[in-house]
Amino acid sequence: MKLLTRDTDYAVRALIFIGKANKRKIGIITVDEIVRSLNLPKALLRKLLQTLSKNKILKSGRGKHGGFSLLKDPGKINVSDIISIFQGPVDFTNCLLRNEPCPNRKVCRVRKKILSLSGYVDRELKKITLSSLT
Amino acid sequence: MKLLTRDTDYAVRALIFIGKANKRKIGIITVDEIVRSLNLPKALLRKLLQTLSKNKILKSGRGKHGGFSLLKDPGKINVSDIISIFQGPVDFTNCLLRNEPCPNRKVCRVRKKILSLSGYVDRELKKITLSSLT
DNA sequence: CCTTAATGATACTATTTTAGTATCATTATA
DNA sequence: TATAATGATACTAAAATAGTATCATTAAGG
Numbered sequence: 001m002k003l004l005t006r007d008t009d010y011a012v013r014a015l016i017f018i019g020k021a022n023k024r025k026i027g028i029i030t031v032d033e034i035v036r037s038l039n040l041p042k043a044l045l046r047k048l049l050q051t052l053s054k055n056k057i058l059k060s061g062r063g064k065h066g067g068f069s070l071l072k073d074p075g076k077i078n079v080s081d082i083i084s085i086f087q088g089p090v091d092f093t094n095c096l097l098r099n100e101p102c103p104n105r106k107v108c109r110v111r112k113k114i115l116s117l118s119g120y121v122d123r124e125l126k127k128i129t130l131s132s133l134t
Numbered sequence: 135m136k137l138l139t140r141d142t143d144y145a146v147r148a149l150i151f152i153g154k155a156n157k158r159k160i161g162i163i164t165v166d167e168i169v170r171s172l173n174l175p176k177a178l179l180r181k182l183l184q185t186l187s188k189n190k191i192l193k194s195g196r197g198k199h200g201g202f203s204l205l206k207d208p209g210k211i212n213v214s215d216i217i218s219i220f221q222g223p224v225d226f227t228n229c230l231l232r233n234e235p236c237p238n239r240k241v242c243r244v245r246k247k248i249l250s251l252s253g254y255v256d257r258e259l260k261k262i263t264l265s266s267l268t
Numbered sequence: 269c270c271t272t273a274a275t276g277a278t279a280c281t282a283t284t285t286t287a288g289t290a291t292c293a294t295t296a297t298a
Numbered sequence: 299t300a301t302a303a304t305g306a307t308a309c310t311a312a313a314a315t316a317g318t319a320t321c322a323t324t325a326a327g328g
Contacts, residue, residue: 001224005314007316012244030273030275041316044318050275061325062275063274063324063326064324066275066324083135087135092135094137114137120254166303175288180304187304196302198296200303
């Protein structure tokens, strides 16, 4: 019952690395640099960073001297965002019965509790910003 | 990102049903009765209730007039227990790096936060007892 | 220009988890 | 001894997770 899948996990690691570099005024980081420091599989990391670029978390530059840098303020990037990108929004509820919407949804006490837990966890994850991690 | 898998979900539904029946002094419930009321797949439910019996949540009786009843006090059966049985203990942490223990474990801030969230969720799930649901 | 070093797009495979079914064995009751 | 119940177990299908490979495109710099 992992909260973060591998993709999210590696993406967060990479973002922390890029965030730290940006802090030291190193504008652009290549996949190779991240791989050397964090020991992540290169082909996979490339895919993840491409996804982060498509989702406006990173800015990418192509060609020689290309690479990645943060597109948004590190205070505005948080773990809930990254989970949303790689795993879908933080939502613990299920509320299906044999693949149909559960008829008991409206009054279900389990649902109420799970919903509230889900909300709590999401709010806490939104507090874990990149700036709080670098 | 479901918190409960289908097995846990169906098991909780069945336990609620059995708990309610036990409350009304109906000692023993058969799989067929649960299936008729909750519309769950019979073969699957049988397997789940067998697992609950092995885990000392239910008592089972075989033969004609056999069936299931709660083995423990409904105040002492909670959702965290059922998750533990079907999905393993409530634990959001991962802390692997390429399938090895992550070397950063000890100082990792993400880990600290996930651990604390995990603990919170588990404590809350332990509060959702069967008696609170029937 | 042309080489090189970077990302973009995309297709593919393997493994694990989740979801669900089927069947024979055993037991208790009437 | 027939019947109605659970016990044990083996099996299949689908989805999610984990990971790799390759060609296309772009930008810098001699």
